[in-house]
Amino acid sequence: MADMQFSRELPLAGMMHGGPGVSISAAPEANRINLRAGDDALAGLSKGLGITLPKKPKTSASNGSRHALWIGPDEWLVIDEEGDPAADCAKVKAAHSAVDVSHRNTAILVSGPFAADVINAGCPQDLSLEIFPVGACSRTVFGKIEVVLYRTAEDAFRVECWRSFSDYAFEFLKDAARGA
Amino acid sequence: MLLIHCPYCEEKRPELEFRHAGEAHVARPADIANISDAEFAHYFFYRDNPKGVAYERWRHIHGCGRFFNAARDTISDKFLTTYKAGEPKPELVEAANENKAEAQKGNSAK
Numbered sequence A: 001m002a003d004m005q006f007s008r009e010l011p012l013a014g015m016m017h018g019g020p021g022v023s024i025s026a027a028p029e030a031n032r033i034n035l036r037a038g039d040d041a042l043a044g045l046s047k048g049l050g051i052t053l054p055k056k057p058k059t060s061a062s063n064g065s066r067h068a069l070w071i072g073p074d075e076w077l078v079i080d081e082e083g084d085p086a087a088d089c090a091k092v093k094a095a096h097s098a099v100d101v102s103h104r105n106t107a108i109l110v111s112g113p114f115a116a117d118v119i120n121a122g123c124p125q126d127l128s129l130e131i132f133p134v135g136a137c138s139r140t141v142f143g144k145i146e147v148v149l150y151r152t153a154e155d156a157f158r159v160e161c162w163r164s165f166s167d168y169a170f171e172f173l174k175d176a177a178r179g180a
Numbered sequence B: 001m002l003l004i005h006c007p008y009c010e011e012k013r014p015e016l017e018f019r020h021a022g023e024a025h026v027a028r029p030a031d032i033a034n035i036s037d038a039e040f041a042h043y044f045f046y047r048d049n050p051k052g053v054a055y056e057r058w059r060h061i062h063g064c065g066r067f068f069n070a071a072r073d074t075i076s077d078k079f080l081t082t083y084k085a086g087e088p089k090p091e092l093v094e095a096a097n098e099n100k101a102e103a104q105k106g107n108s109a110k
Ligand SMILES: [Zn+2]
Pocket: B006, B007, B008, B009, B010, B060, B063, B064, B065, B066
């Protein structure tokens, strides 16, 4: 049998849209885990991941390429474009659940002076800088789908969505960006 | 759109992120296998449906995912308060009266 080579392609690979006010593009591949854990496991997990898991609603913590986003009182989304958070959690003894969702999710990067306005076309949350500052993150709705929003800079957001909804999310953003 | 205070997210969030989950403080009978059909029907199907303050379960399904309880006035549709699951039912007679007075003020202004 001939040698076969397989490679994985992102659902939105190469997709890009831009105007003077906003640019929308597919984020590079990343490793991700959905982490569920009780208070007693937090110290061990934080040590294993090399990041202090945030306990305050709507906040995140970063260390190098790794970002831990508070999703709920016992739930975090950990994103890392270089390292493998699932492998790091596997070494932690304290009871927890770490589900690798690297390929369930994909992400869209939205940036530019109109980034918040474009996202607000489908998301009802207040994205003003006082209420949703840099580093803020939240699971929320975008049009008809659920997303995780993460503000990476004053004018830049990462929109994490499930891969089967990614076409919808991208087209919605593109449509919202008309004229921006 | 209503803004609903999530006691876990500690802020008001848009209604679209939430889902209603029925009446709150409905306790499951301890010996459910031995109760009569009538008692079971009472537990399972019968709801208060009050005009005024209603205690309801809500879920922040597209946010933190948590169930919590809310007291809502079914006349004005206003949320009087929300509180974490497992916390006792707050006494809200005053809040409800205030709400009623406010509604009356609104009516007489028309
Ligand atoms: Zn919440």
